[in-house]
Amino acid sequence: MDFKSFSLYRPQMEYRRFGKTNKKVSVITLGGMRFKHGGDEPREHIPQDTLDQCRDTVAKALAQGINLIETAHGYGKSETVYGRVLNDELKIKRESYFLMTKGSPKTAEDTRKMVAGQLKALKTGYIDFYAWHGINTLDLFEKACAKGGPVEELLKLKAEGIIGHVGFSTHAPLEVIIKAIETDLFDFVNLHYYYFFQRNKAAIDLAETKDMGVFIISPNDKGGQLSNSPKKLMDLTAPLHPIQWNARFCLSHPAIHTLTFGLPVTVQFDHINGIFPAPAPLSPEDARIKHDLDGQRLLDPYAEFDGHCMINDPSGLNIPEILRFRTLWKCYDMKDFGLFRYNMFQEKDHWFPGHFPTEENLKKIDLLRCPSNIPLVDLIKETHEGLYRPKIK
Numbered sequence: 001m002d003f004k005s006f007s008l009y010r011p012q013m014e015y016r017r018f019g020k021t022n023k024k025v026s027v028i029t030l031g032g033m034r035f036k037h038g039g040d041e042p043r044e045h046i047p048q049d050t051l052d053q054c055r056d057t058v059a060k061a062l063a064q065g066i067n068l069i070e071t072a073h074g075y076g077k078s079e080t081v082y083g084r085v086l087n088d089e090l091k092i093k094r095e096s097y098f099l100m101t102k103g104s105p106k107t108a109e110d111t112r113k114m115v116a117g118q119l120k121a122l123k124t125g126y127i128d129f130y131a132w133h134g135i136n137t138l139d140l141f142e143k144a145c146a147k148g149g150p151v152e153e154l155l156k157l158k159a160e161g162i163i164g165h166v167g168f169s170t171h172a173p174l175e176v177i178i179k180a181i182e183t184d185l186f187d188f189v190n191l192h193y194y195y196f197f198q199r200n201k202a203a204i205d206l207a208e209t210k211d212m213g214v215f216i217i218s219p220n221d222k223g224g225q226l227s228n229s230p231k232k233l234m235d236l237t238a239p240l241h242p243i244q245w246n247a248r249f250c251l252s253h254p255a256i257h258t259l260t261f262g263l264p265v266t267v268q269f270d271h272i273n274g275i276f277p278a279p280a281p282l283s284p285e286d287a288r289i290k291h292d293l294d295g296q297r298l299l300d301p302y303a304e305f306d307g308h309c310m311i312n313d314p315s316g317l318n319i320p321e322i323l324r325f326r327t328l329w330k331c332y333d334m335k336d337f338g339l340f341r342y343n344m345f346q347e348k349d350h351w352f353p354g355h356f357p358t359e360e361n362l363k364k365i366d367l368l369r370c371p372s373n374i375p376l377v378d379l380i381k382e383t384h385e386g387l388y389r390p391k392i393k
Contacts, residue, residue, distance in 0.1 A: 013066065013276070031260035300331055
């Protein structure tokens, strides 16, 4: 694929200063999580069709003005694929783009070994942005940031020039994210925030006071599977596509610097032209769309109850997320998204934790924490009946 052949697709990309890193990054980042699936062969074995797919998407992304490429050790072969495509296939000058990767080493020794392996896979001598991957619980936060631990070792690698800036990625409850930001150890944070998930706004506001870079994870997929939006949502955001409007909503917060558009879902790139210019604050037209979207919550008497008071409930249920999926289903016809995410709850997983509402678990709910006018158990049962699909063994 000729890199120059994509020049006709180039939109008016925008760039923002990534907090205290002082790097001007494109407000759209090319994400690499979708390469985590690649068979059981060693990471070094890359199928040709995977290389072709990555090469074509990277070329298109760079031609559209994207200058930040993101991956992680936990994304299977992604680092290796990027290393080959950027250096061997496209031969892109290293100084022309920024590279972000992540890892979850448990000790200082593990950190050194992991970073050395990542540098080799990516075929580079330095990493611009390195995030400790998955500060998702208070326990993981304490272990990652402990004296002599992995974050301290990453900061040593920063002092040595091997890493440019150290940050963290998180799927944690808001309280844990705030604790991590308050350590002042990090230059940037990767977190979830989009129109259909605004719980982390306080963390973004705090990060702004610390002049941290703010990187939004998966606004199009975890933000509502927006590439598969129902007609109702499409009509509500018209004339913009939901992908475009959600990006403009995120970027209306001046402390948000970049959003990942996932690889290899190239359909996401087809909507980039409709994002810019991305006004901050929202333009009058964007504000009208937000008003219409907000108004949909009036269709259900319980849509405004987000269940935040039920975090860490003794039942083990992820009540805020259950209620969010219910609201998106009832108010926006986003049932397909609910089916997709609801069935991903994992009882022993810190990336998307949550038990399913068995009769035993329902009895454990601490209803004293819930307003008396909210029929919480009934709402949970309704959501489960509508969205749960037993796993096929």
